[in-house]
Amino acid sequence: MEPDLTLDEVAEQNRSAPDEEDEDAFIVEEIGDSSDDRQAEPTVMLEPKKGMMFSSEDDAVRFYKAYARKKGFGVIRRTTRHGEDKMLTYFTLACNRQGKAQFSAKNSFKPNPSTRMQCPAKSNFSRRGENFCITTVTLEHNHPISPSKARFLRCHKKVDLHSKRRLELNDQAGARMNTNFGSPVMEAGNLEFGEKECTNYLQEKRSLKLGAGDAHALYQYFLRMQSKDPAFFHVMDVAEDGRLRNVFWADARSRAAYESYWDVITFDTTYLTNKYRIPLATFVGVNHHGESVLLGCGLLSNEDTETFVWLFKSWLCCMSCKPPNAIVTDQCKPMQNAIEEVFPQARHRWCTCHIMKKIPENLSGYENIKSSLSNVVYDSLTKHGFDKAWVEMINKYDLQDNEWLAGLYDNKNLWVPAYVKDTFWAGMSSTKRSESVNAFFDGYVNARTTLKQFVEQYENARREKVEKENKADSKSFQEQIPCITHYDFERQFQAAYTTAKFKEFQDQLRGKIYCYPTQLNKEGSVFTFGVREDSKIFCEGEDGKRKEKRVILEFIVLFNQGECDVQCMCRLFEFRGILCSHIISVLALMEITDVPSRYILQRWRKDIKRKHTFVRCFYDDMIDTQVVQRYDNLCKHSHEVAENGAESDALHDLVMDGLNELQRKIDAYRASVSRPSKRKESKVDQVVKILRAKKQQVPTNANEMPSQ
Incomplete structure (x- = not known):
């Protein structure tokens, strides 16, 4: 460099x-x-x-x-x-x-x-x-x-002499990296350099210098955090004898981020190596870049059903009582019981990789069983295919009496990919995402870290995550990955998606090279295609070594030409929100130029203004931007208007009329000065609307009903 x-x-x-x-x-x-x-x-x-x-x-x-x-x-x-x-x-x-x-x-x-x-x-x-x-x-x-x-x-970007000198002195005094970087941040606020520029001064991370904290000190610290962040949420579970049992907290940015990323979360517990031996529980989502976003933390004294119920209810209350659509957890019975009680409508799945890690201890003495089980789990494209392959594996190794495998099969709808891929999981295949979030606390705590110190270090770790998301936003805003084909629908995704998600789409677009679609049937406007994919998989050979093997996979793709509706049996779009290479090959064959907007998820768009980016947080470097200042000013005055309008029905109606009129003026102003929306309606959407309108206008009787 x-x-x-x-x-x-x-x-x-x-x-x-x-x-x-x-x-x-x-x-x-x-x-x-x-x-x-x-x-x-x-x-x-x-x-x-x-x-x-x-x-x-x-x-x-x-x-x-x-x-x-x-x-x-x-x-x-x-x-x-x-x-x-x-x-x-x-x-x-x-x-x-x-x-x-x-x-x-x-x-x-x-x-x-x-x-x-x-x-x-x-x-x-x-x-x-x-x-x-x-x-x-x-x-x-x-x-x-x-x-x-x-x-x-x-x-x-620049590091002025004053900041350089401060970093050098702190490093000589033994300050760890995030503490050293936090010093000029607290002093200057919005710095013109990042933590990366400080790594030349800091050679190793050192332990924190704060004093030990107890339950009272932890409570006082939460109060100080709430004074800086009025939307900060925390709850403490204290036993009858005054002993602190459980703690949960979430800052304003996490609560606002949940409004955008509420559909899928992972939940995991990992033990901190401190003197309290208290497990850290994290609620984690996925942002529009596919990166982990923290949605709340808990410190638990136990891992029983009662404790998890308390934590889930606290988190749900914090998130305005809006439960997620789907949850990924470890294979834990108390956790499962708590989810069934608190989130009865949510789709629950177990972490597949955690199950696979338990093979050695539950199936010791069986050679090649791990490879065989992996092939059954990951290579089965349908539920029927999994059931058939499972029975063959059980018979091959004579495992009919194995209780662990029997229990897994009874709960196959909780972890087998063929049984869960019909649900949107935002790309979350396991709780490794939660573990990666816990990993960023490494370096902020050590064996002597107290509870109070850990919560204070939470600020530094969160600042690092926020800065990473800001940089990813800037990269998607400034840079543009070029198209690799002449297909118009690739340009649709290029204009709409963040850099990370557009790269995922391009990966599937490259995979089209190995896909060969063939029309199998046509009924009305519905086409059935068979797509042969030339693929390579890894398997274990007779010598026990892992080797690569070429296979031909068969997929079925249904395409409704009238509605421009498409579905593949691999269910990648339903699972990750990214069109698969099999669908792309059919779209290209059918000469589709624009895909309907329903296949361009709002979740991955880069042109959406998300609420959590406007939330004032004391660890966020964007705290003094004009957008945040205007947002805070409007919120302050709107609260005053709401208080006055709540005094009577007449004032309430007056305020609502004024707000509606104000919204009309805002819409008119935006329409007069803004450029055309990037999310304009595609040609396919326009054609579909016209066809639907014609169907509604033309009456049909029983004899005229088209065949389904």
Whole structure:
């Protein structure tokens, strides 16, 4: 990684650089940063205008960068020209998304993303004696810009001397990484550098320096957290003798995030290696990038049904009594009993990998049983196929009397993929997602960590997760993965989905190469296709070694041409929310250009404003953005209006009329100034609506009813 250049170093390189004749020459380097940039940043933000004068090149660069950061775009240096005396006479500062996109990758099916999209925004500077003057200006951009995401751009990242010195002193004093990074965060707030820049100063993580805490101290700490975050939720279960038994808490951001990611959660308990030996219970969801998002934590004294019922009810109360659609847990009977009591309508499944890990202790002495059981579980595409393969395996190894296997088969609807793939699980195949969330607490606690210290370290761990999501949002906002085919429906997903989810779709699109669809039947507008997939699987050979084997898999795809409705027996879309390669091959064969909007899930979209991103959290670096400030201001005044409107029926009706009128004005304003929605209705949706409308207008009798 090349070191950041100061403005003086950049200027020195420019003085020694060869002359440039083409004003639109392609830039090879983004503008570096200077540790003393903040010394002369203008206090009043101005837009670049023709004729503006600057005393030096550095002042001109500093001004344009400050303007770019305020507006929300990056800056690069383009053309530079020098006179006969080697002095700089002309240079151009442009938006970092200028230039033609250039994609380079060893694998043409996995091209690297590019931020460039020929943005015209730029400013040209020419020497006038000892000064520099702006000669031409273009302010318009051909892409969205975001001030809140500007700090993630390389040209705006900087570690000033004061922060560097603070990091060095803290490191010498033995401060661990997240504590050291938290020091400048608390002091400066919205930093222009991340924790990654601090790793050069911190060599190892050290234990926390807080004093030991007891139940009273933990309670007091929760009060302090709630004073910072009024929406912070916590509940403590105390025994009759005053002994603390169970604790649950969730911050405002977790509660708001649940409104977007409430459909599927995983729940898991993992023991912390501290002196209390108390299990940490986590509620985990999946965000629009496919990353883990924490939806609440609990510290439990026991793992019996009564304790889990208390925890689930506390969590449900925290989340406005809205239960999830589906839950993934370990194979635990008390946990299962509690879920049946508190979430009776939720689809419950066990973690498959946890079951497979128990094979050695429950089936010791059977060679190759793990490989055989894995093939039965993961390679069975249908329920009937699983049942048949299971019986064959039981007979082969003479396991009819094995109680553990008998119990698994009796509960096959709780864990076998063929029995659970008809439910949307957001890609959650096991509770490993929960375990990965628990893993990010590693480094924040040690063997001597007390309860009070752990809860305080929760803030630092949450800050890390929030920053990761913010960076992923910025990446999806700034970058665009290029299409690898000419199919129009690929461009639909490219425009709608986050970077991570569009990559998953492209993985299935690549898999189309190995799929061969053939029409088997047609009844009316319903087509039945057989799709042969040339695949490779891993199996255990006779010598006990794992080897690769080529197999041909058969899938059935149903396609309703009138409704443009499609379904595959692999059920990948129902399970993960991503169209499978088998469906894609049929769509291509049927020359479908646009897929209906129901196959582009709102859950994976990058253009959706989600509530938790506006929630003020004391660990969130976006705490001082204008969006959050406006949101808090509106919430404050709306609460006052609600209190006044609740005094009588007449005032209530008056407030509701005013709110309805205000909403109409907001809708009219958005319609007049906003650009066309990215989520416009597809051509297929329009055709389907027209067909349905015609069906409703034409009356039919019993003799005219079409065959189903």
